[in-house]
Amino acid sequence: MxxxxxxxxxxxxxxxxxxxxxxxxxxxxxxxxxxxxxxxxxxxxxxxxxxxxxxxxxxxxxxxxxxxxxxxxxxxxxxxxxxxxxxxxxxxxxxxxxxxxxxxxxxxxxxxxxxPGIVLAVRKDLADKVKSAADFKGLKIGVTAPGSSTALTAQYAMIKAGLKATDAPIIGVGGGASAVAQMKNKQVDVISHLDPVISKLEADGDITALIDTRTEAGTKALFGGAxxxxxxxxxxxxxxxxxxxxxxxxxxxxxxxxxxxxxxxxxxxxxxxxxxxxxxxxxxxxxxxxxxxxxxxxxxxxxxxxxxxxxxxxxxxxxxxxxxxxxxxxxxxxxxxxxxxxx
Known part of the structure; x- marks a missing residue:
């Protein structure tokens, strides 16, 4: 055998x-x-x-x-x-x-x-122009690291919205305080990240959440299932x-x-x-x-x-x-x- x-x-x-x-x-x-x-x-x-x-x-x-x-x-x-x-x-x-x-x-x-627990959010000062992933073209998207789940989720959201995965540059901002700082300093326009980074930026009024997979409902809304x-x-x-x-x-x-x-x-x-x-x-x-x-x-x-x-x-x-x-x-x-x- x-x-x-x-x-x-x-x-x-x-x-x-x-x-x-x-x-x-x-x-x-x-x-x-x-x-x-x-x-x-x-x-x-x-x-x-x-x-x-x-x-x-x-x-x-x-x-x-x-x-x-x-x-x-x-x-x-x-x-x-x-x-x-x-x-x-x-x-x-x-x-x-x-x-x-x-x-x-x-x-x-x-x-x-x-x-997934990943949230896609736009900088507050861009929220009047960026309403969904369909508006991400040309914007700098901050993620933990290129190729990570945060990056793939952002690219998936763009494709679902009719864009290409390459229509927006993906920028690694790391985790924790470094990610918070790069969004606050306007080094990225959109962030695809996790808590506590997202909750910190939300509480400080720096971002507006567009897609939220911290819950079962939000996960199904993006992916169609768990x-x-x-x-x-x-x-x-x-x-x-x-x-x-x-x-x-x-x-x-x-x-x-x-x-x-x-x-x-x-x-x-x-x-x-x-x-x-x-x-x-x-x-x-x-x-x-x-x-x-x-x-x-x-x-x-x-x-x-x-x-x-x-x-x-x-x-x-x-x-x-x-x-x-x-x-x-x-x-x-x-x-x-x-x-x-x-x-």
Whole structure:
């Protein structure tokens, strides 16, 4: 019998599920206790489950020493994974589809966000002229990083509005305070970004929101359905070689999701580093309140949501439009199922 990569992945997931349910199996040592994780804009609420896992000590509870590298944008985190400088990434689910289309076996193992949480907004002084994405032509659009989910969402909105993805320059403004400063200094005209950056700019009267995917309704209005947002993704071969390590990483993130499901905004604000508040803790509390709905409840993306994302990418990218990707290859759900069962 020839053992294909797909068969091997199924086998490792099954064996992990069986082995980790045995008495004392949770005490199994990880194959790789020191893990390097990439992220693109760690202070953003999009990645809050990561900060929760770090600050609550969930990684250490699982016997892992996780070093977090913040690259300022999702596309840079992906490059780091492909290049081998990080082991795993908390990033947008859509990157798994894009990499499968390129023949690179990168897969998600736990869903962290079920709505993108991205807001497209125009500078207040341009709001009388810019009413929708159809008016973005020639405007400078600020995103976390070119190629990131914030950039792709802006380009998708333009295409849906009848423009080309290249009709407006995409400018990386990073996350946190740098993004706020570049909008305030009028270095960009439109911003496609996340909380707390968006809430800060809204509260200061700097922007007018045009598209808001922080809620289920806003997500469906743009994409026509639910869209998986942040996930933990990795090279399939990492999961093959390190099934216990992978399970422990997923366990830690599932603990974060369960904590967030019960947490109050005040709990979150007290947990995260003070600089995450952008100098305005009451505003941060409102941002958290607005975002709590967006975090995954199960850790697993639904087939319908994954298909919605795939269809969106087909609209955006002619090369992906030519593909016929088996979406089951983009997500190994067994780890999240095991972690969710608590066994």
């Amino acid at each position: 020839i053992l294909t990569r797909r068969t091997a992945l199924a086998a490792l997931a099954c064996s992990a599920a069986i082995g980790l349910s045995a008495p004392g199996a949770l005490a199994q040592a990880p194959e790789k206790a020191d893990v390097t994780l990439g992220v693109g804009g760690k202070p953003l609420l999009y990645y809050l489950p990561l900060t929760v896992a770090e600050r609550k000590g969930f990684f250490k509870e699982e016997g892992l020493n996780v070093t977090i590298n913040d690259f300022g944008g999702g596309a840079k985190s992906l490059q780091a994974l492909v290049g081998g400088s990080v082991d795993v990434v908390t990033g947008a689910y859509e990157h798994t589809i894009r990499m499968q289309a390129k023949g690179q076996d990168i897969r998600a193992v736990v869903e962290l966000g079920r709505f 869209n998986p947002a942040a996930v933990l993704y990795l090279k399939a071969e990492f999961a093959e070689k390190n099934p216990v390590t992978t399970q422990k990483l997923v366990n830690a993130f599932m603990k974060s999701l369960k904590w967030l499901a019960k947490a109050k905004p005040e709990d979150v604000a007290d947990l995260v580093p003070a600089e995450y508040h952008l100098g305005d803790k009451p505003l941060y509390l409102r941002s958290v309140q607005n975002s709590l709905e967006s975090y995954s409840r199960t850790g697993i993306s639904t087939p319908e949501a994954m298909k919605s994302m795939y269809e969106s990418l087909k609209v955006l990218d002619p090369e992906i439009a030519k593909t016929d990707i088996d979406l089951s290859k983009t997500f190994i759900e067994t780890f999240a199922k095991k972690a969710g069962s608590g066994s």
